[in-house]
Amino acid sequence: MSIALMFIVACSHKQNEKFKIVNDVAEVKIDSLHYNLGIIPILNDYVINYNLTSVSDIPLKIIYVKPSCSCTIVHYDKNFLEKGETTTISLVYNPDYPGEFESSISVYANIKESPLELSFSGIGINAN
Numbered sequence: 001m002s003i004a005l006m007f008i009v010a011c012s013h014k015q016n017e018k019f020k021i022v023n024d025v026a027e028v029k030i031d032s033l034h035y036n037l038g039i040i041p042i043l044n045d046y047v048i049n050y051n052l053t054s055v056s057d058i059p060l061k062i063i064y065v066k067p068s069c070s071c072t073i074v075h076y077d078k079n080f081l082e083k084g085e086t087t088t089i090s091l092v093y094n095p096d097y098p099g100e101f102e103s104s105i106s107v108y109a110n111i112k113e114s115p116l117e118l119s120f121s122g123i124g125i126n127a128n
Contacts, residue, residue, distance in 0.1 A: 026081075026110050027056035030118070037122030042098055044127075048091040050118050052107075054081040064108040065089060066115075071096055072103055095124035 031051040040046060054060035059080035067074050073092040081087055095101055100123050106115035 024058045024110065025112050026054060026058040026060040028060055028109070028111050028116075029053040029055045030116075033118055035120040037093075037120060039123045039125055040095065041127035042095045042124040044094065046093045046095075048093060048120050050089045050091075051086055052081075052089065053086040054083050057083055058110070059083075060085075060109060060111070062087070062089075062107060062109045066106045066108070067091070068104045068106070072105065074105060089118070091120070093120065095122075098124050098126050100124075 029052070035048050037046060037048070052060070052062075059082055061080050062076055062078055065074045065076050071094050074089065075092075076089040077087045079087075089105070089107065091105065093103065100121070102119060102121040104117050104119040106117060108115045
């Protein structure tokens with residue numbers, strides 16, 4: 001009977017360790033939540049960079065970044081960031097029609113604000 005009890009306690013302890021790792025929340029500093037691109041010609045690529053810095057003792061882990069439209073391509077580093085380290089989420093945006101636009105990306109990470117919404121806007125014009 002004591003062997004079974006020790007097994008249950010050991011398994012319970014392991015589950016708690018996993019639960020603690022999943023629930024650790026990192027803190028992040030972001031250079032900007034929104035960029036205004038101004039007036040830009042359509043059908044050109046524009047690069048937008050969001051710099052994220054880990055500011056807590058818990059490593060920052062970017063899990064997934066989802067753009068709100070297919071006109072945006074996202075590049076980011078999935079590695080853990082230790083306190084003081086910075087990574088860049090780069091977007092390549094190609095407006096395909098004239099007029100005002102606003103778009104965003106959702107950043108899923110081990111942060112309290114997840115998903116973190118980062119946005120950009122502007123006015124697309126014909127190049128002619």
